[in-house]
Amino acid sequence: MFLLTRPLPKLNTSTQAFLDAGINVTGVATSDIHYHEHACEQVIERLLSRPVDAIIVTSVYAVPACIKSLKTTNKAPTVFAVGTTTAALLNEAFPSLRVLTPSQHTSEGILAMHQVNEANCKEVVIIKGEGGRNTLQYTLEKNGKTVTPFCVYKRKQLATPVYTKNWKLEDVSGIIATSENMAMQLIASHSTHILTLPWVTVSERIARTLKNYNVANVAVCERATDQALIAWVKDNWEY
Template sequence: MNCQLRGLSVLVTRPADQADNLCRMIEAAHGRPLRFPAMEIAAMEDPQPARQLLGTITPGSLLIFVSANAVVHAFPLLPNELPLELQVAAIGEATAAALDEYGLPATLVPEQRFDSEGLLALDALSDMQNRKVIIVRGRGGRELLRQELEKRGAAVAYAEVYERRVPARNSANLVRGWEQMVDAVTVTSSELLDNLIQLLGEEGKRLLQITPLVVLSERTAEHAFDLGCRKVWVTDVAGDRGILEALCDIRNNPE
């Protein structure tokens, strides 16, 4: 892809340790990434409940990882040996890539929508009668996946292996210089958008509402519109490549 951002300044809101690749891609396309992490990821203070649950994995179980963070924080808690008949699902491509890095390739990955709805649309999950399912995730989050799998007959439990926090950040300088510093904003989840608005305050929210915003899903786009954002781009493909393509579209078609 021949993408030239031509100096476009992009606010990158991912957690600090997950922003490097996107920032490098923006720089390679002659854009200017501005890091402003709106979320922190931390291991659970007490990992024992998740460790004990993951220790109950049996042949035929389905292990669902909802994010790359879930993969990273779950692996120290997994038993040394896993059943050969274990089925592993990833919510999207980034999660599947993280599983590959740890030597546990996903056997189920959505083909189009990289979210709970996309995973639930897979034929392999249509009949879950008497299946044991462990959803590996952070503390809290959507209930759709569990609710729908239980309707299909599965016994579902959560292994919560990390928690998300709003960082302690001062946004005064960012808000003060927004019109000179920020041409576009990227957020990768509805929760991240909520955190960003909380950190920016009322004046920052007003500025965000009129700034081009790149999101990864229609669900997050709907949430952004509900919050008053007027210029929302949804990526055509998942991951950083999709974000970069959307930023190029913003650069070439700002209105």
């Protein structure tokens, strides 16, 4: 059995996707998502105040604010989505919208895209979560872009982790960690035995953090979607 970390809003859906694929997992949520409605309104005000060349949407939780904002514009700017699930949600709301997604679903993946580095991409809005990384903003500003970030939600740590079913530590044969924050919370709430288990995560950055916590066996799946992680587990672990 594997432990799968997901925020509370995605916990049951992601867990069920693994179970449907024949992989025995227990989902664990160490955090919930809380929205900042005022920040969502600020995104709309920003798009109405002056033209924007690009909007970068960092996660599925930033999508509602982006959708509300795009409904107020006559001409949509270029939209970048860090992941394919985020892109799919945007296209569900705007079927004709061209959403660009990097091959590597990280900030570094976005920064490597030539479209965001072109000379005519000057005004950039980033829709993100509170407490997230500042790599996008810092690097784009360093490259001469005018960047306005909006933190439209925050991850709030749960007082007690939520699990999809009862489990025993000795039954766990691997951990699927989809964010650094949740990985650290999982480590903090359990015995050091989980450091000896195999882990798979979704970026080299998170893998380095886990190794700094003495997790010896850490692999990386370049994409954070359920489908990509399911495929990775099937290819690399006994289940």
